Amino acid sequence: MTRKLIALDLDGTTLNAASQLNPTTIQTMQRLQAAGHIVSIITGRSYQGSQAIYDELKLTSPMINFNGSLGHLPHQSWDSEYQFTLNKAVVLALVKYREQLGINQIIAENKNSTMTAGQDIVAGKFFPEIADSPRLTPETLTRNPNSLVLLVQLDRRSAIIDWINERFGNVVDVGVWGGPNAILEITSKGVHKARGMAYLADHFQISRENIIAFGDEHNDLEMLQYAGLGVAMTNGTDEAKAIADDVTTYDNNQNGVARYLTDYFDLAE
Incomplete structure (x- = not known):
C-alpha cells in the first residue's frame, strides 16, 4: 500500500x-x-x-x-x-496591560522553556509544564516565544481579541479554545x-x-x-x-x- x-x-x-x-x-x-x-x-x-x-x-x-x-x-x-516565533513586543504589551485587559495568566513557551505572568486556577490542568516556571517580565523575556496562551476572563474575551487584532493583527493570529474555559492561543500570522x-x-x-x-x-x-x-x-x-x-x-x-x-x-x- x-x-x-x-x-x-x-x-x-x-x-x-x-x-x-x-x-x-x-x-x-x-x-x-x-x-x-x-x-x-x-x-x-x-x-x-x-x-x-x-x-x-x-x-x-x-x-x-x-x-x-x-x-x-x-x-x-x-x-x-x-x-515560527512571535515578536517579543506583542508579549510585553500584553504583560503590561494584563490586569487592565482582564487576562488572568499569560504563558509564553519555546521548545524547552515556559514563562508565566499572573495566575489562573485552570492553567495547571491544561499546562502542567507551568509548575515552578520562571516569571515572565520584560527583564526575563530574552527571546521571541513560539507560542503565547492567554487565560482570560470570559466576559472580556471578545474585547481582548479586538485589542490584540487592532494593534498586532498584521503579525499574529488569535485562536479561541472551545469549551467552557476562556483560553486564547496566539501564533505568528498564517x-x-x-x-x-x-x-x-x-x-x-x-x-x-x-x-x-x-x-x-x-x-x-x-x-x-x-x-x-x-x-x-x-x-x-x-x-x-x-x-x-x-x-x-x-x-x-x-x-x-x-x-x-x-x-x-x-x-x-
Missing part, C-alpha cells in the same frame, strides 16, 4: 477524556508505523506537554507542536527542524497545524492525497481541510465535522481514531 502520513491531534482525538492513550491506540499506531507509514503528532500542546505521549506511542517521526509553530524530531537533532503537516508531507515526499488527518476542534480545521482525507471525531465540534471528509463512528473514549484506521487499513487480526 502507498505510504501515508497519518496526522494525529491529541486532546479530544487520540487521547481519551482523561488525557491518556488507550492500549488499543498505542498498538494500532505501532502497527502502522511498522508497516512504513509516517505517524505524526500535530498538536497545540508544547513539547513538554506532549513528549510523554510521543514516547508512549514509541514514535520515530518528527512532531509538530504549538499548532504548527515548531517542527522537530524529539530526543535528537534534525537538520530539517523549523520554528501559522496553523496545516503548515506543519504540509511541511512533513513535503519532507517525506508524500502527496496531499496520501495524508490522513484526525481532529476535533477549531485549531484542526485547516489541517482537516488540507489533508487528502480529513477525519473529524464524532465528539468534535459541528464546524470540524462540517469541514471534514469523514467522521469517526466512535469517540475519543472508544478508540475512535484506532478503530477508524483499523478499518481503513484492514488491520483486523
Whole structure:
C-alpha cells in the first residue's frame, strides 16, 4: 500500500477524556508505523506537554507542536527542524496591560522553556509544564516565544481579541479554545497545524492525497481541510465535522481514531 502520513491531534482525538492513550491506540499506531507509514503528532500542546505521549506511542517521526509553530524530531537533532516565533513586543504589551485587559495568566513557551505572568486556577490542568516556571517580565523575556496562551476572563474575551487584532493583527493570529474555559492561543500570522503537516508531507515526499488527518476542534480545521482525507471525531465540534471528509463512528473514549484506521487499513487480526 502507498505510504501515508497519518496526522494525529491529541486532546479530544487520540487521547481519551482523561488525557491518556488507550492500549488499543498505542498498538494500532505501532502497527502502522511498522508497516512504513509516517505517524505524526500535530498538536497545540508544547513539547513538554506532549513528549510523554510521543514516547508512549514509541514514535520515530518528527512532531509538530504549538499548532504548527515548531517542527522537530524529539530526543535528537534534525537538520530539517523549523520554528515560527512571535515578536517579543506583542508579549510585553500584553504583560503590561494584563490586569487592565482582564487576562488572568499569560504563558509564553519555546521548545524547552515556559514563562508565566499572573495566575489562573485552570492553567495547571491544561499546562502542567507551568509548575515552578520562571516569571515572565520584560527583564526575563530574552527571546521571541513560539507560542503565547492567554487565560482570560470570559466576559472580556471578545474585547481582548479586538485589542490584540487592532494593534498586532498584521503579525499574529488569535485562536479561541472551545469549551467552557476562556483560553486564547496566539501564533505568528498564517501559522496553523496545516503548515506543519504540509511541511512533513513535503519532507517525506508524500502527496496531499496520501495524508490522513484526525481532529476535533477549531485549531484542526485547516489541517482537516488540507489533508487528502480529513477525519473529524464524532465528539468534535459541528464546524470540524462540517469541514471534514469523514467522521469517526466512535469517540475519543472508544478508540475512535484506532478503530477508524483499523478499518481503513484492514488491520483486523
